[in-house]
Amino acid sequence: MEKILIVDFGSQYTQLIARRIRELNIFCEIFPFNNLPSITDDMKGIILSGSPGSVHDKNYFNVDLKALFNKKPVLGVCYGAQLIAQEMGGKVEKSNKREYGRSMLKTLVNEDIFVSVSSPFQAWMSHSDTITQLPDNFELIGNTESVKNAAFRSKPGDYKYPVFGIQFHPEVTHTKEGVAVLKNFCVNICNCQQSWTPALFVDTKIAELKEQLGEDRVIMALSGGVDSTVAATLINNAIGERLYCIFVNNALLRKDEFAAVLHSYKKMGLNVKGIDASALFFKELNGVEDPEKKRKIIGKLFIDVFQSEAEQIKNVKWLGQGTIYPDVIESISVHGPSQTIKSHHNVGGLPEKMHMKVVEPLRMLFKDEVRRVGKELNIAPLILSRHPFPGPGLAIRIIGPVTEERVKLLQEADAIFINALKKENLYDKVWQAGVILLNTRSVGVMGDERTYENVAALRAVESTDGMTADWSHLPYEFLANVSNDIINNVKGINRVVYDISSKPPATIEWE
Secondary structure, three states: OOEEEEEEOOOOOHHHHHHHHHHOOOOEEEEEOOOOOOOOOOEEEEEEOOOOOOOOOOOOOOOOHHHHHOOOOEEEEOHHHHHHHHHOOOEEEEEEEEEEEEEEEEEOOOOHHHOOOOOOEEEEEEEEEEEEEOOOOEEEEEEOOOOOOOEEEEOOOOOOOOEEEEOOOOOOOOOOOHHHHHHHHHHHHOOOOOOOOHHHHHHHHHHHHHHHHOOOEEEEEEOOOHHHHHHHHHHHHHHHHHEEEEEEEOOOOOOOHHHHHHHHHHHOOOOEEEEEOHHHHHHHHOOOOOHHHHHHHHHHHHHHHHHHHHOOOOOEEEEEOOOOHHHHHHHOOOOOOOOOOOOOOOOOOHHHHHOOEEEOOOOOOOHHHHHHHHHHOOOOHHHHOOOOOOOOHHHHHEOOOOOHHHHHHHHHHHHHHHHHHHHOOOHHHOOEEEEEEEEEEEEEEEOOEEEEEEEEEEEEEEOOOOOOEEEOOOOHHHHHHHHHHHHHHOOOEEEEEEOOOOEOOOOOOOO
16 A cells, blocks of 8 residues: 655654645555654655754754655655755754744745645744755755745755755645645655545455454454444454454443443444443442542453453454554654653553453544544444543543542533533534533522532533644533523532633643
């Protein structure tokens, strides 16, 4: 399968480059600069990413550029362009000020990466170094008022394949012709066919799974979320009832979710068993307030319950998982796994504990691609369009102790909020929404009576992948109606607030 290789120098935008290329129906993979694969025939071109570092750093990030230039077409973005300029004999100097934000880029040619691109166009800059002199064997093809060498290319004949450098970021939406530039490079320069579609992925992946799994049995934990559901459906289409699914009710799901999702899974033809372990989870969480302790208790209990059920199924060799590409990228990134902000709830410890091999059919897909594949598999919108939900469930949306009474309070309030979003056609415009039950009480008045009850916080954010998020600007009237409905219908809550924090600096969940 043809692909574009993206060399990661640690930029926050590297994943975004990959997403833009995938949106062009072109497959691509990200590898850190210090762990590159061999350049193979199926690799049609190479993109060098940006970086938070500088080519002036003592141990600056570098690769053997000349070796790459003679194997495939190369496009350097920001740091990638600066690296090309410096290593090939040009000059890169510190700017007097950081060049950040919108600039108007004027193209000097109407060919190669600038075919059918309007000029000038708005481009997004983000750099503290500037290319002040191009190498002798390169020529200028674009500039801005403040950036003299904003785009350049190798002169014909100097390298086996063409080389380009651009000082701006084509992958961000602020660059108006960014997608066109990436398309020109991938399609016109690298001759990619734009044939990587959800339908192709489904056909190819099912064939791969049939070969990989043979006549073996697979066991998989389902969460009711998009990733595990799509992964299970792919495996099910490959091996049928030799896939054994387990859906655990940890008492921390949304209102009526266990029964509804279990029904949906059975309707889809999945071989699934529902396990109600509510009492066990409530018992172990009794009196626990620290969020990390909650996560660890829930994670361990889940593994114990899952393992106990799995042991009743004989001759299982594989564990299915809904791992997606951002998880893979993070594990092999330039900087290694990022600092732990919170423990992640998954079945990561199970393969070694149960002596199983792992099958991860979605490990090369981004979240939005998983949804497109799910649509190709005819998975019901009820599951496919669901907002992300934390692995530990409502336990980390309850600040303070987790009790059966407090879970029911939160379930009722959350159901009112989510149903209202759906009724007003706002659900699909929000990336994730939910209610948080605070560990504080407030004075209220209902009729002639004084109340002293719980405070609930509404949380709704807009995002593409959860890495960054902005709070959703929901209509005031809508928020007022939801607040009234919760206070009037959920006995125990007398005040509702709305969280207007973005990520960063806040996180999407409160714990």
